[in-house]
Amino acid sequence: MAEAVAWIMLVVLAAYACAGGTDYGAGFWDLCAGGAERGERPRRLIDHAMEPVWEANNVWLIFLMIIMWTGFPPFFAAVFSAMWLPLALAVLGLVLRGGGFALRKPTRRLAQRRVYGAAFAVSSLLTPFFLGAVIGGIASGRVAPGVTASADAWSNPTSIITGLMTIGATAYLGAVFLTADAHRYQAPDLVDYFRLRAWCSLAALVVLALIGLPITHHDARFLWSRITTGAPLGLVIAGAVVALVTALLLARRALRWCRYTAVASVVLVIAAWGVAQRPYLLPTSLTVSQAAGAHHTLVWLVIVTGIAVVLVGPSLAVLYWLDTRGKLEALADSDTEQEVPPAEPA
Amino acid sequence: MxxxxxxxxxxxxxxxxxxxxxxxxxxxxxxxxxxxxxxxxxxxxxxxxxxxxxxxxxxxxxxxxxxxxxxxxxxxxxxxxxxxxxxxxxxxxxxxxxxxxxxxxxxxxxxxxxxxxxxxxxxxxxxxxxxxxxxxxxxxxxxxxxxxxxxxxxxxxxxxxxxxxxxxxxxxxxxxxxxxxxxxxxxFGPEYWHFVVAMFLTAGYVVAGVYAVGWLRGRRDRYHRLGFTIPFTVAAILSPVQLVVGDAIARAVFHRQPTKFAAMEIVWNTNTHVPEYIFGRLNAGGTISGGLRIPQLDSVLAGFKPSTQVTGLTATPEADRPTPTEATLIHWTFDIMVLLGTALLLLALWYAVVWLRKRDLPQSRWFFRCAGVAGAASLICVECGWITTEVGRQPWIVYQNMRVAQAVTSTRADSVxxxxxxxxxxxxxxxxxxxxxxxxxxxxxxxxDEGLARNRPVHPPEIVTPYGPREEAGMATGPSRPAAQDGDPHG
Structure with a gap:
């Protein structure tokens, strides 16, 4: 049962990496869009694309933590003790990001919009970096039960390279999705704009991976030895191939499919990491079965997840279905400011 | 121990x-x-x-x-x-x-x-x-x-x-x-119903308060009337419900968390015929300064008769119960919550009586003044109720099983x-x-609403912002939000 919950946890992590990651990437491109005039059109597309879904996408992170503390309490406590600072910084980033994005839309004045936009965009860069650094620290075996917070846990070579790669992956996902969005909105110039950025972020990811290989060889021996053989290696190669396919699809403007391949490549790499770590949650100090919570709770956690899939699944399907049919659109000022029929005195 | x-x-x-x-x-x-x-x-x-x-x-x-x-x-x-x-x-x-x-x-x-x-x-x-x-x-x-x-x-x-x-x-x-x-x-049961009713009631009073203020400023049109009536009616219906539910949770605390109850009512020694104090301060030695003392009432409220025995704070070892300062704090928050809740109930009754007799909103400006602050009052109640339940559990984070000090992170104090x-x-x-x-x-x-929109000056650089969608000169999309690919999380 613990194994099943661990897999659910990995699926939720992958869902957050893809759904939330795309939004972080959109924020990254918002940051890089240049001045108010030059960046106007990309920013407008980013706003449009993120609006209806970013809140739901953020909920995956909350699930992840709940599954961590309900399913594997010692794992949760160890990660949050050892990784105190990056997680604290990540949560500050989440506040700035959500607040900035939510408040930018209803604000009118340019100066204020700039401040909110900057808060949103900068924290879209920092938050995934810190979350990635936490994963790097875990993967390189720096987190163990009883370890207290230290700078080494997250400011080590593996953490930094993982943090940078996380930024790269979000930028890649964001650019691919925005390319497809630009296509939907029939903005060919923006298709080219974001397509170029998708290729650039993919190239950056390749460079980072090449730098990362020798570094992790020394710094994260356990993970390195696992990920260079067997199933994990296969998954990594599959991920790389699918990423290459994405680049080709973008080149051929087959924009219907490129988001699926982009998501698949990220999921495959995360799956490779998960499989490589087996049977450890924290290599090499805490296994899945050691960290597992009470059996009865785990059974119920799976049941609750099942019920939730039945409940949330259809509503998510309705959301995306309505979205595909162009039925979802933000309330414009003209809707809330339209005149009401003659005001009768009460 | x-x-x-x-x-x-x-x-x-x-x-x-x-x-x-x-x-x-x-x-x-x-x-x-x-x-x-x-x-x-x-x-x-x-x-x-x-x-x-x-x-x-x-x-x-x-x-x-x-x-x-x-x-x-x-x-x-x-x-x-x-x-x-x-x-x-x-x-x-x-x-x-x-x-x-x-x-x-x-x-x-x-x-x-x-x-x-x-x-x-x-x-x-x-x-x-x-x-x-x-x-x-x-x-x-x-x-x-x-x-x-x-x-x-x-x-x-x-x-x-x-x-x-x-x-x-x-x-x-x-x-x-x-x-x-x-x-x-x-x-669980008492907390859940008390909380849910509090949420609907508070939201009702807060939203109604906005329109009550508009009403006081002379905007007495149908828009304000409806904007006031809908949420206020929800809150007014729930106010008496909350009285019953709140009374039930207080008694549940009396039975299930006697130490918290003792702190809420600043009861020092276990006794029968315990008086009720409205406000007042619990001193370190167990004496009480200030406050309005009503003989017997605490026992009556807890068990419907003066001979009801109420557990005092001293029944719990000093290290395992709230300090006198914490007890005074939650005694005050509890009393404030009860008093404000009762005031809101009176306001709801005022509304109900006028409505039943005249099928209309009360005319009095004082009614709308009270309704205007009812939202703030119910938010204060929410805060007070939450302080009561959390501080009343001290020094435990998991009652009688784990202290707050045992649960805390090992990170250094200056970081926190x-x-x-x-x-x-x-x-x-x-x-x-x-x-x-x-x-x-x-x-x-x-x-x-005042029809001033058409005369409003337009400042192009401010209105046409670089961020966010703009309707007319947008991305050549036409009026509809075009199709996303299905099943993607970022449609």
């Missing part, structure tokens, strides 16, 4: 900032919760009326309330995420030991919350293009999802108050976890103090910006 005393003596220095940070972030978040839980319901009432009677004013109210909901829900997500992180950043000791015993409630809450986020997205973005009936019915599950989310959170909190559903092994670790028992703890400072500043800015945005929306709508 000896080892517990040792632990108490070694309360780590980061406990204080951790408690302050948790208190501050929760106190901020809880102000948004009534709106998150109940604003969809109130909006749907107006929406229903609008559709049913073809009432353009009611529809306009529903549209504007959903515009407010959009911003408020986003801020609530942000402050809620902070709280989720704080379970790990501040209390890893509690989650590491008890996470699998009481965490399932959070699991239910998270999925309910996901459902809410999805449905709210459909509702907020469905106004323009969905068939009106379909749009309304897709939002109908929203209040139920909100109730489900509250279920999860209250299950976790009531477990901390009356933990059960496990046995301790030789090392003091919980084993033999029974989930049903851990979710449905003795305090720094984080407290940063979050403090960030929240001040966030809430100030939130209020500013709401006020601006309010201002724009008022100008539109």
């Amino acid at each position: 000896h080892s517990a005393l040792n632990l108490l003596a070694q309360t780590p220095p980061q406990t204080l900032p951790a408690r302050q940070l948790m208190a501050y972030t929760l106190a901020s978040h809880i102000l948004l919760v009534p709106m998150g839980v109940a604003l969809p319901f109130i909006t749907l009432l107006a929406h229903y009326r609008g559709l049913r009677r073809d009432d353009a004013v009611a529809l306009q109210l529903a549209r504007r309330w959903s515009a407010v909901m959009a911003v408020q829900f986003a801020i609530g997500i942000v402050t809620g995420t902070v709280l989720t992180f704080e379970f790990g950043l501040l209390w890893p000791g509690m989650m590491g030991r008890w996470g699998d015993v009481f965490g399932l409630g959070f699991g239910v809450e998270a999925w309910a919350f996901f459902l809410e986020a999805v449905l709210i997205a459909i509702y907020l973005y469905g106004w323009r293009r969905l068939d009106p009936k379909v749009h309304f019915w897709l939002a109908v599950p929203l209040p139920f999802a909100a109730l489900m989310g509250a279920f999860g959170i209250i299950a976790a909190n009531s477990w901390m108050n009356t933990p059960q559903g496990f046995t301790l092994d030789a090392q003091g670790k919980p084993v033999h976890v029974t989930v049903q028992q851990a979710v449905f703890t003795p305090m 103090w720094t984080m407290l400072g940063v979050i403090l500043a960030l929240y001040v800015v966030l809430f100030a910006a939130f209020i500013t945005v709401l006020r601006k929306m309010h201002h724009r709508w008022r100008i539109a």
